[in-house]
Amino acid sequence: xxxxxxxxxxxxxxxxxxxxxxxxxxxxxxxxxxxxxxxxxxxxxxxxxxxxxxxxxxxxxxxxxxxxxxxxxxxxxxxxxxxxxxxxxxxxxxxxxxxxxxxxxxxxxxxxxxxxxxxxxxxxxxxxxxxxxxxxxxxxxxxxxxxxxxxxxxxxxxxxxxxxxxxxxxxxx
Amino acid sequence: xxxxxxxxxxxxxxxxxxxxxxxxxxxxxxxxxxxxxxxxxxxxxxxxxxxxxxxxxxxxxxxxxxxxxxxxxxxxxxxxxxxxxxxxxxxxxxxxxxxxxxxxxxxxxxxxxxxxxxxxxxxxxxxxxxxxxxxxxxxxxxxxxxxxxxxxxxxxxx
Numbered sequence: 069x070x071x072x073x074x075x076x077x078x079x080x081x082x083x084x085x086x087x088x089x090x091x092x093x094x095x096x097x098x099x100x101x102x103x104x105x106x107x108x109x110x111x112x113x114x115x116x117x118x119x120x121x122x123x124x125x126x127x128x129x130x131x132x133x134x135x136x137x138x139x140x141x142x143x144x145x146x147x148x149x150x151x152x153x154x155x156x157x158x159x160x161x162x163x164x165x166x167x168x169x170x171x172x173x174x175x176x177x178x179x180x181x182x183x184x185x186x187x188x189x190x191x192x193x194x195x196x197x198x199x200x201x202x203x204x205x206x207x208x209x210x211x212x213x214x215x216x217x218x219x220x221x222x223x224x225x226x227x228x229x230x231x232x233x234x235x236x237x238x239x240x241x
Numbered sequence: 242x243x244x245x246x247x248x249x250x251x252x253x254x255x256x257x258x259x260x261x262x263x264x265x266x267x268x269x270x271x272x273x274x275x276x277x278x279x280x281x282x283x284x285x286x287x288x289x290x291x292x293x294x295x296x297x298x299x300x301x302x303x304x305x306x307x308x309x310x311x312x313x314x315x316x317x318x319x320x321x322x323x324x325x326x327x328x329x330x331x332x333x334x335x336x337x338x339x340x341x342x343x344x345x346x347x348x349x350x351x352x353x354x355x356x357x358x359x360x361x362x363x364x365x366x367x368x369x370x371x372x373x374x375x376x377x378x379x380x381x382x383x384x385x386x387x388x389x390x391x392x393x394x395x396x397x398x399x
Binding site: 073074077081082085086089090095098102103104106107110111165166167169170187189209212213216217219220223227 | 263264267269297298301302303304305306308309310311312315316318319320322323326327339
């Protein structure tokens with residue numbers, strides 16, 4: 069039963085924090101975003117009470133919006149598709165597959181990055197993603213598909229086998 | 242006797258099925274499409290091999306990378322911030338006090354455990370991982386290995 073701040077924080081606090089950290093690539097920003105998300109939860113607690121299925125999407129939506137605001141501060145100017153987070157200089161040693169995936173996700177446009185993380189790393193359903201991203205369910209599926217195809221395309225040279233792309237090359241909008 | 246292949250094993254279907262593999266793994270196909278793909282993969286070794294490769298790539302993409310968890314006092318700070326923005330809310334104050342009491346009890350317990358621990362003498366023999374000492378004139382402070390990650394200090398929202 070998702071009622072009361074303590075229960076909601078115990079259930080979603082780590083997830084919201086992890087999403088914010090992966091979305092912004094900045095643990096300090098994640099701390100602020102997570103805190104502010106739960107401040108806003110407290111401000112809207114009465115309205116959310118009894119709407120159990122909506123609490124998780126609501127929290128992720130607030131966190132994603134705060135994350136976009138944070139990215140604007142980190143990188144002034146509008147966040148258009150193809151905008152990437154500042155990427156750390158390549159390390160002296162070859163990155164492993166996990167690090168390559170992390171970098172490729174970080175280089176996705178924020179809308180695609182959010183869709184990919186919500187589905188692949190945080191296990192949201194497409195109807196939940198639709199609520200978070202303010203899209204139809206079909207729109208959420210399409211956005212996730214675009215993100216996934218872009219990642220597969222960009223990472224194909226490093227994987228032992230290439231994924232088939234008979235259905236065409238993915239484009240970021 | 243009907244010698245015609247069933248539709249689902251028709252090799253002409255292979256390109257179509259392979260194009261759907263990623264969507265199939267992600268549960269993005271309509272039920273009828275998914276059933277058709279599953280049926281084909283059961284009978285077509287070449288496409289089943291492609292599906293295995295797609296599954297490995299899918300697993301690599303979906304493996305979440307580790308990130309540090311939230312600081313332990315984050316809920317307390319959220320409650321304090323909410324209280325500051327909405328003064329006079331008894332419920333928020335009550336929850337904040339419960340969190341504060343839990344946090345204080347933890348600090349007190351850690352202190353008592355620390356006090357109860359007998360003082361340990363430092364080993365006189367060589368330690369396995371000696372603390373590096375900065376060279377004279379170096380900017381690196383003693384005990385801080387070069388390239389060490391900075392200590393994380395959570396910031397407070399104004």
